[in-house]
Amino acid sequence: MIDPSEVSAPTDWPVPGPLTLTDGAIAVLNLQAQIDGLEGPSTFAEAATLIDLLILRGLILGRISDYERAAELVDCKVGTAITDAAAYVVRARTRAVFHRFTEALDDLDHADRILPQGAAAERERAAILQAMGHYNEALVTHEAAAADREEKFERAAALAGFWAERGKTETAQHFYLDSLRSYRGVSPFPLALLDFQLGLMWMRQDRLSEARTYFRTAVRRVPAYAAAQGHLAEVDAELGETEAAIGRLIPLATSSDDPDYAAQLARILGEIGRSEESIAWRRIAASRYDELTTAHPAAFADHAAEFWLGVGNDPRKGLRFAEFNLRVRETPRAYDLLAQALDANTTGAASARCFGAQLTNRAAMQP
């Protein structure tokens, strides 16, 4: 077992030199070109690459339809490659995207039984365990995956993400800088994804100025990065720059099939008294959350709960999703969300506050 105190940040962090990265607009054009070029008949390795690229595009452009297409493809590929361990690893990755964590771990176990898997599959397992809130196991698995010292960037980036989620800001920043130093590619995507994780970390600490710096860095690397733009808008709004936030959110809410942006927009517009517009965006978000929680309940339970507890204004529905979310992932955030949901449902408000405190304590006991 690794004691987190052993992984401390040095007092003097060397600053990484300037990185040469492909312009974000070129990177998105070429991501599209890769996907287009791999559509159609292909080898399994190419299909696996296509699935990874669809997931990446889904992540960058905020396109849930890309995740859904990846899931369709992978089911088809596992069907035709039933004895291929790599097929199960790819399916595990896709299932994890939809928060089907237990099934994803089963796939990784199955792949291991067919043929022992390497560091990449172990990193996959660590990320899933982390998402489920099994932090000790996740950290041990991250370290085991890091045995391959050739992959310095992957190791540092995984640990930066891990400690960022745990809210250990110094350690997360130490590994973030390590990641920058060890990065040898020219694609901006891996670094923008990392910037985003650090931005989230600061946002959860209520350090909005720091959060904004990281989100801006992510957006500078990849202007089309929807989640970074969306969170930057959220921070802008919190810092009083409401018009800038609305300006960022409208194109996202219009183009993305992820209802988070419409929900954020509805909330901000409501707060500044633009009620009609707020109601219109709220309807769009509500309808889409209903669709998504029907199709992929585990994946969208947490965001749906937040929506219904907030601008969606249906605390009972919010509670239902918060409870379900906690069954999927026992993270501190899931406990907090449930506490918030219980609090919001007036009949149980007192007990919710009490239970919420217990939950917070329990969450704090997590490693």
Place this chain on the structure above:
Amino acid sequence: MSDHFSGPRALADPTADISDVFAFPAPENPQQLVVVMDVFGKAGPTAVFSDAVIYRFRIRPVDIDGTGPDAAFAPGQGDFIFDFTFDVPSGRSHSGRPLQQGRCLTPGGSTISFRIDDENGGANDGAQVFAGQRSEPFFLDVRMIEKTVATGKLSFKPKGSDTLYGTNILAIVIKFEWRKILKGGPLFAIVCETLAAGKQPVRIERVGRPEIKNVSLSWKMFDKVNKDIEIRDLYNSEDAFDLKPDYFDAYRARLNANLAFYDGLDEKIDWPFDRNGNHPLAKLLLADFLVVDPSKPFAETSYFEIERSMLEGRTHVTPGGRWLNQDIMDFVFTLYVNGGNGPPVNDGIDAPITWSSNIFPYLAPPNPAKAAAA
């Protein structure tokens, strides 16, 4: 596409992933040498070059240093370098392709500017350049190669399925008066590289000969020395003209093992190992650059003819190098399996969707988006 997907790192940056290198005397003008670098295999319609990558052609005079069992090249000192760089695209063409400007810095220090996909490209000082999307000139049946390796039996069908049929790549083409721009010769060694731009450019990938990293180096299971190591990223990071002695034996062990596997596919040994336990082709193949003699007239099927002549102790008669339309997979499998002592190995694919032409920029125009799926 002989080098596509040639290592995990290359996968992360498709624009830096070199798929093929060609070098041949210009079919229409024997005074000129043509060198081609293909990147981004299976590129969709929006593919463009990276603004963070230097696309480099390194050309060196080379001598023959030995023949027969000691066949070897001795590259000279110092490169003639053509460097290509590209801007961020601005706008779209009528066909919907992103509009991108590029520049070529020649060995003489002059700059040639051009717009991608413009078939006339740019010209200056005895050199003409082109960069843009073209039809994939390579053809092969990947599934049957994998099956051959998995089963230990040549598995090609009389009529195979071209894995690359109807797909496109990004190509960079230079045609230049070699006697004016290069010094020395007439034998030249050519290697293409992609480098992360910056104050100290870092090599991402390098390619010289076809099918070294994929067909020849990628299989780990026959290598008794380093069966768990993905050796290709390390190999990519090396200077083709100056392999580090520390790793040379690791590359040679992998090559010895894989070449021995191929040699055994016809159940007879055509390439007995030498007294040091090495495959006779290993050292020549690890001199991983295309060797071309532009003083010889253009030839359609001249890849490795210079090396064969060295092994056989005779003088070469073709320009060597590599022409766009040569059936490399048939050649490589025939070379590895029977060394030309048996019937040619045919992989069942004898042509790409469209042949390259004898007119600049040689590679055929790009295929429509749906050609591959159809």
